[in-house]
Amino acid sequence: MNKPEIPTLDDVAKEARVSTATVSRCLNSPDQVSTKTRDKVLKVVKDLGYTPNFGAQALAAKRTNTFGAIVPTMNNAIFAAGLQAFQEELGHNGATLLLASSSYNSQAEEEQIRSLVSRGADGLLLIGTQRSDQIYSFLDDRQIPFVIAWSYEENKRRSCVGFDNLKASYELTLRAISLGHKKFAIISAPTHSNDRAKNRVMGIHKALKDNGINFQNVQSIECEYSIGNGFESFKTLMQVADRPTIVMCGNDVLAAGAVKMAHEMGLKIPDDISITGFDDIELASVIEPALTTVHVRHKKMGMLAAQVLLKQVDDKSYRENIKLDTWIVEGKSLAKPRSFL
Amino acid sequence: MNKPEIPTLDDVAKEARVSTATVSRCLNSPDQVSTKTRDKVLKVVKDLGYTPNFGAQALAAKRTNTFGAIVPTMNNAIFAAGLQAFQEELGHNGATLLLASSSYNSQAEEEQIRSLVSRGADGLLLIGTQRSDQIYSFLDDRQIPFVIAWSYEENKRRSCVGFDNLKASYELTLRAISLGHKKFAIISAPTHSNDRAKNRVMGIHKALKDNGINFQNVQSIECEYSIGNGFESFKTLMQVADRPTIVMCGNDVLAAGAVKMAHEMGLKIPDDISITGFDDIELASVIEPALTTVHVRHKKMGMLAAQVLLKQVDDKSYRENIKLDTWIVEGKSLAKPRSFL
DNA sequence: ATATAAAATGTAAGCGCTTACATTTATCGG
């Protein structure tokens, strides 16, 4: 069996009796070619089943139409939803997604960034703001367009599509306070090198402080994102003499674990204990009782991020800072503490 | 401001006073170079911050070290988990993942396949067996290594890493039958162009048939994967005079929706109605009552798929058919029907 | 020390495409 010959631009050009330049133009800027030749060439392209060689195209055009995204983990509904939207929007524009996950490890993230850049990514989607100056200047030096998602910052020097984690968390906490809660506990994702998690915790602290509640005494556990960890952490938080009346969780998955443990311990939600989540993933509405949580527009974020990124590729100096709104989703897991009943 | 000059192989070669070939060898096959020059060259590489140009490399080497994966949706924990493992395994081997999702549309999937191939993917991860002969021969013609995941087939002509959807479903159904269930209903993902969904339904039918239960009368609803659809479908299934005693769902997400509706309708699970899932995603253990479902080794599948794919790239004739085991996870959502209590 | 094999390095020809520039062909007012 002889090797299948993959047709090249040259083959098409010969077959259509035109120059390679014309074929290239038919494909990349059709209006520069007369209708007659264009039709002729495109027919040959189809007959031969020609597809451009990616490497050659990238080398010659200095552009790959691929975009990189580095997410902390794919194993998380929020990033999955955002990425799906991001990819779809790219797809509408003839671009493709290169995906990597950093496992919440900033060292790994830097490597991934470099790797994606050297793979010719035209632009990058990054999660959160927190990374070394070094890697930011690497991106600047190479003039790689990138957009930060899931975090919002006023920073005209770089683009972002995110929301105010601190404020959202602040407002959820205010809500709890207004219901009469005074004894808080927190289960958070690790705040080290995760500005979203950090801001969510800070939002709680600020709300407490603003309302004269001492936040130094607030028990707080940091653990990685999983139902199991929420489960264990909740137990730990409850093993104190003076139990909190509310456990605020950094995200819905941790909250789901907490709810599960509450059931196991025979605690009624929300009478014995209130639990809040963050993100409003589908899960939040299924568990019993439905979680009170913060809705985040993950899909919209992914879509807008793609749009901003594409604009930045066209115009390297383009920047945009988009803040999306969030809102509290009322479930049944947050209510007045028992002492107020 | 002058454009940042990205260093090339040539720059490195000049700086290190060797030929470009030597530099290339230092990077790609270090043992062909003496320790002395290698150290010298690698130092320059580091000092200059050189990274190979992807396009050039791809063009010259006819290999990109990128692999494509096309999943029906990212918005599904099972694929997310599998992909994450797939990507990590690739990463350990210096390869990167190109990701696309087809939205369960086989037309779209074909386009994605062609797109990823023309983008120079060295190999592909595909979900399920069901696609046109045309696209299979496209892959064969171009000798693109690929591996099919989530489905198992005895087919020496192509590789797969999957499990027996039919058998797993069959056994779960047997379990229900042995508990005394005779009136079944099904909520399935669309079986058109989805062999996994199809086999899961067929497994149920076969088990019923083998046990003398007429499966023609079994109510069955097909709907896309979402909690909301499970919710609605369950309601529909219950709006009949002769209600089923068990609703078997094609996956955990649909089951979660069904459970939610059961609660809403005031039906006790499992006393009034049994509900089963499939996949054993984290969700399954959190909802109340915990789902009886089928555990699938998604992560293992992703990892193995990467390994098989990498082997196939080295040896184009290599094939492997791996069948992973599955097992029933006992939740509280499946029990004897009321009439048997 | 010398012949010979092996290891290290260099030379240079592409890989398949895009695009600046040159050339040819069509269009059009007078």
Place this chain on the structure above:
DNA sequence: CCGATAAATGTAAGCGCTTACATTTTATAT
């Protein structure tokens, strides 16, 4: 019908890398 201008097409020089092959250096055996 002519010359001027615009539109269409062609020519050919890279883009930055890998690798077959040629050459030089080093190691080994005699």
